[in-house]
Amino acid sequence: MDKPAIEEALLKRTGNLIASRIGFLVLEQDEPLLRKIVAERVRALNLSGAEEYGQWLDSDEDLRHEREELAVLLTTGETYFFRDSGQYALLQDRILPELLERRKALHTLYIWCAACSSGEEAYSLAILLDELMADQSQWNIQVLGTDINHQAIEKARQGIYTEWSFRNMSAERRQRYFHRRKNTWVLDEAIRDRVRFRLGDLVADEFPTASDLHDQDLILCRNTFIYMARPVVSRIADKFTETLAEGGILITGHGELYAHHLGKLRSRVFPEAIVYQKVSEPFFLPAAVPTVVPTAAPPTEIPPALLDSHAAVDQPAAAEIHDTTAVPEMQRAWRYANQGQPDRAANICGDMVAAHPLVAEPHYLLALLAQERGDFAEAKDLLKKVIYLDPSLIAAYLDLGDLYAREGYPARAGKMRATARDLLKTLPGDEQVKLYGASTVNTVMQYVEHLLSAHV
């Protein structure tokens, strides 16, 4: 005889336990699915009903296996090569070159695809690296893919895929890295051997580990947090942060860390995506406190034209003033920003602006904070002020260019980037670009050239 339908309150309690003990979020609209899944698990575990299933979830039992079962039932496992063209373009043109440049002395690169499903994501990265590097023989490059689903990991290890996995990969690339076997495509051994796969549970596992999960340069965890309860996402993001090397990058699916406390992660906004960089200490501050004397009568206020978001940016003659007496204050503000305390950072910047209205840096940090909370109009106005106050600040042109590109104004974006390129040309290639992460002039130049030629 069929078991009676699970009572509403009991179903809700079970859903809450699945969120708190397993980590998966069950939305109210998914109630019919939850009902089905609980019934299925009760049957599979040979339990008396939802009540006993709940008690079992709430016990000290190791729930790893149950998490895997529920992952199969509650998440799709959907993945394909080069999923999300924008993020891969960013990886190819900016993130990977930057990481390779940073690691060129050590010749090591550690990459982790967390929740990689059947491996397409990890192999896409290995393919990108193959295209970017003429010779990897002098490098120790580790690409690791993990997932809770053992069948997915088994498939990943085989490296054999059907048409469906290639829906976002060019035929030319496929031809270069795969060969046909009946109605499947087999990945070339050379690439397959560069990626290692193993089981891993992001919720239950501790990481960093002494073995293979530490000092990662890049962690990809995309399209997985959407299935998880908010506190669980925060805990995993904290573990990722600890597993990243200083300056390492975390990439999630779009918006998956929106409004989360970012701790040591600093968001970097690109036209294609937001990525998160581990910055324990601000690394973009001037090494020494320069003493600067105004070279001409400084402007007394920001021209109203600059407050109009559509106004062109005219640079002031030669009237920049950089009052650096307050640099320690700025260090504190950057530190708060990097620690995920935007309000405290903004307060300090506000005080700095009131005391020294013609210093560019506090305006610049305020612009980044505005971008981070999604207030792009405010960010644009602030960046225009920054450029007015310090026409040599390359970072501001690049950020403003990104914002214009995001809004669909390629000509304006191009103008900003062309100015950034002109300024970059005046600097030594290995110098760091001021206030622009750890990037050197050479890497940023490459990136800007790409943006200009691709009109993105």
Ligand SMILES: C[S@@+](CC[C@H](N)C(=O)[O-])C[C@H]1O[C@@H](n2cnc3c(N)ncnc32)[C@H](O)[C@@H]1O
């Ligand atoms: C939609 S797929 C994402 C695949 C790939 N990252 C992508 O974006 O194309 C989600 C994956 O998360 C995995 N997953 C869910 N919970 C997990 C956990 N606690 N630990 C590890 N992987 C998990 C699932 O097994 C599934 O393969």
